[in-house]
Amino acid sequence: MDERYNFHAIETKWQQTWSDDNLYQVDESDDRKKYYCLVMFPYPSGRLHMGHVRNYSIGDVIARFRRMQGYNVLHPMGWDSFGLPAENAAIKNKIHPASWTWDNIAYMRTQLQRMGLSYDWDREVATCHPDYYKWTQWLFLQFYEKGLAYKRKAAVNWCPSCATVLANEQVVNGACERCDTPVTTTDLAQWFLRITDYADRLLADIDQLTGWPDKVKVMQKNWIGRSEGTEATFGIDGTEESVTVFTTRPDTIFGVTYLVLAPEHPLVDQLIAGTAQEEQVRQFINEVRAEDEFTRTSDEAEKRGMEIGAYAINPVNGKKVPILIANYVLGGYGTGAVMGVPAHDDRDFAFATKYNLPIQPVIKPVDAELPEPLTEAYIEDGVLFNSGDFDGLPNREAIGKITEYLAEKGQGGFKVNYRLRDWLISRQRYWGTPIPIVYCDQCGTVPVPEEQLPVLLPEDVEFEPNGKSPLVTSETFVNTTCPHCGGPARRETDTMDTFIDSSWYFLRYTDPKNANGAFAKDRADYWMPVDQYVGGVEHAILHLLYSRFFQKVLSDMDMVAATEPMRNLLTQGMVLKDGTKMSKSKGNIVDPDHIIEQYGADTARLFVLFAAPPERDLEWSDAGVEGCYRFINRVWRLVADWVDDAAKVKASVDPNALNKLDRDLRRVAHLSLRKVTEEISERFGFNTAISSIMEMVNALYKYRDEAGDQANLPLVKECLQFLSLMLAPFVPHVAEELWSALGNSDSVHSAAWPQWDEAATKAEEITIVVQVNGKVRDRLVVPAESSQEEIRAQALAQDRVVEMISGKDIVKVIVVPKKLVNIVVK
RNA sequence: GCCGAAGUGGUGGAAUUGGCAGACGCGCCGGACUCAAAAUCCGGUCCUGGCAACAGGGUGUGGGUUCGACUCCCACCUUCGGCACCA
Secondary structure (H helix, E strand, C coil): CCCCCCHHHHHHHHHHHHHHCCCCCCCCCCCCCEEEEEECCCCCCCCCCHHHHHHHHHHHHHHHHHHHCCCEEECCCEECCCCHHHHHHHHHHCCCHHHHHHHHHHHHHHHHHHCCCCCCHHHCEECCCHHHHHHHHHHHHHHHHCCCEEEEEEEEEEECCCCEEECHHHEECCEECCCCCECEEEEEEEEEECHHHHHHHHHHHHHHCCECCHHHHHHHHHHHCEEEEEEEEEEECCCCCEEEEEECCHHHHHHCCEEEECCCCCCHHHHHCCCCCHHHHHHHHHHHHHCCHHHHHCCCCCCCEEEEEEEEECCCCCCEEEEEEECCCCCCCCCCEEEECHHHCHHHHHHHHHCCCCCCCCEECCCCCCCCCCCCCCCCCCEECCCHHHCCCEHHHHHHHHHHHHHHCCCEEEEEEECCCCEECEECCCCCCECCEEEECCCEEEECCHHHCCCCCCCCCCCCCCCCCHHHHCHHHHEEECCCCCCEEEECCCEECHHHHCCCHHHHCCCCCCCCCCCCHHHHHHHCCECEEEEEHHHCCHHHHHHHHHHHHHHHCCCCCCCCCECEEEEECCEEECCEECCCCCCCCCCHHHHHHHHCHHHHHHHHHHCCCCCCCEECCHHHHHHHHHHHHHHHHHHHHHHHHHHHCCCCCCHHHCCHHHHHHHHHHHHHHHHHHHHHHHHCCHHHHHHHHHHHHHHHHHHHHHHHHHCCHHHHHHHHHHHHHHHCCCCHHHHHHHHHHCCCCCCHHHCCCCCCCHHHHCCCEEEEEEEECCEEEEEEEEECCCCHHHHHHHHHHCHHHHHHHCCCCEEEEEEECCCEEEEEEC
């Protein structure tokens, strides 16, 4: 064994060996229990960043640990490789998005390989490869057949800079999540996936996700936004039409003094036609619709409204109230119409005051009268008045009673609403999965038949952004024949949101080369669900919600059994430098290549695992990296020093033939092993697991100094074996080198995770803390098996204790076995 | 506004069920080795007072429960994250 730790030689050598031996390849014909360890696949932006290094180091520890524990571990890697940056690069550098993407993939793959990650590269997938997107298209067609994909004209978020539509989820604070340009609204015919059909199940099944962080579950619940309420149908005076409103406060319905419709409400057009204020109203609608969604829905936005000259009839009391339209009512939520009850809602109160609308109180406190006139909305509980037959009812009771009354009259009933909207998936972009639909003048919308898949991306396109999909510029692509009648037809030129690609990649990994289907059911059922998913919390809502949606749809189609895709989720924190996220614009990037070049992959991995627990943000520290490098060197020298002697003996320790020094060392080693095992498997405590290994190394150094020539070599060998095995998940290269130097011929990564000897961990003597009135006053070393009475007696006999308690009454003595004695005196 | 998480030395962070606060690492101080330096090894390092033994204080703030609280309860402050005119 080399005196010096030459990480470069070691890492290159073992990476080659592992690859040659196909060490991480797995299949389903295996008796061992399966374990699917998945990390979020990267977008091939060009280079790995530290966030990737952290993500994949964490995943690799889990995969390697489970492998050593005897699981059949699937640990795949791939590329989320469709997306806008490739197109931007195409525009900027005049290179094709495909070549830009594939070059990036090639480079990033070598970066990942240099990190020594235990991936089964045989299962690599790239979402931009026709072998992959063929099945993305096929899945879209299954959704289409089930009525889960549909096209409709919709007001959509539009990013003027990217010249594309954005999903609600991709609008952050009113701006495009990619380029930060303020988003506007426009009308387009777009494809949607009917995720709202699954809102109830996506919500209910969150409770099954016991292995997910509460934080993520709460975020998903809020996003789905279930709201229980009542629908009430108001007739429109002088017409046969009616308007249905959604409310969570039907108990206040007798207090309705007006109705408000969203400007885009379908009835508005009809109601204003031919009225005196038609022109005025139309102008107002145009103004509102010109506002982007963010401005319109921001809290500070001025609430503006206008009467439209029509009147509604309150179903509970027949009262005639004016109908208005206003900017604050949203077309996409509930029914797009609300009732105005200014007496009992803050927002309505302000609105009614501004427009001089009447205010009619109908709920008052149980033992007080409301001020007259009201100076603010009364939103507390109370009893009903001015409410016909419902007078005197507590308002909470009235909610149910009034809803039942509306239902009996056929003018409403209970209703559950969700904040979640259908998923807009059309993108006017080139570098995405083409939507496999053809438009024929004769046959209408025709799905591309399965045997004609994939619909390939054409090469002859222009990438200048002009608001239309670049695919429109490819005549060979657009012009096609109708699969149905054979006549001339046009292809759909929009591509799919890339979130679709990543909503099923974890299923493709289970059967990545399947040419006859997206994946075989038996393979998917063998591996799914994912046992451990690791990735950034920024995907807590979108990617994870979409993936759950896909899994449920595919499960309903009987393509896979599991109804949830990810059993356990670990959301790692960000990597920070100088307290903020690393970014090019801040110039605080640390390049993984440089760290690996300077210290090796093992040091880089050790640092990101040791510096903070995985869920928390990690502050980059060059000095911390140095420290990890020093630790590996310290381990190296320790083993190098002993290896010649240790390699000659077996690690068979006779516990009865050890002296005190030996037993103390052995205890540390076995305690460390227990600690590392528990930290990894129970709470992802990689940082504390590593610190425990460090303590063991410190103990070995101490033993070497103290025992000198008398060192017990079989014991030393046992310790060094443990050390290599425990280090294996964290620093796989150096662990393999040490393991090999100790005379083992098989890989440390296929070795079994060792089992500690519980007897060896038992302390012979323990230190008992002696407290007087809760303050530590003394310590007591007693045999481990001392009884409570013995400890108590000994504690009370201690000189210091006698001194402290003399002249005082002993009120109580608490003895906690193996821990402490607390003497309470007065 | 609503929901959630977190506040511990100079610093990153430990403390598993309510039982010695500060493990481990970084930094700093001292010692050994060396002609010297680097590297390495050993020791020290929460604050205040004291030569010391030791005493007092100490986990965002203020209360509470308890023999005992970083840990549990109540109120508040700060930071971060999510949602937000959702009827």
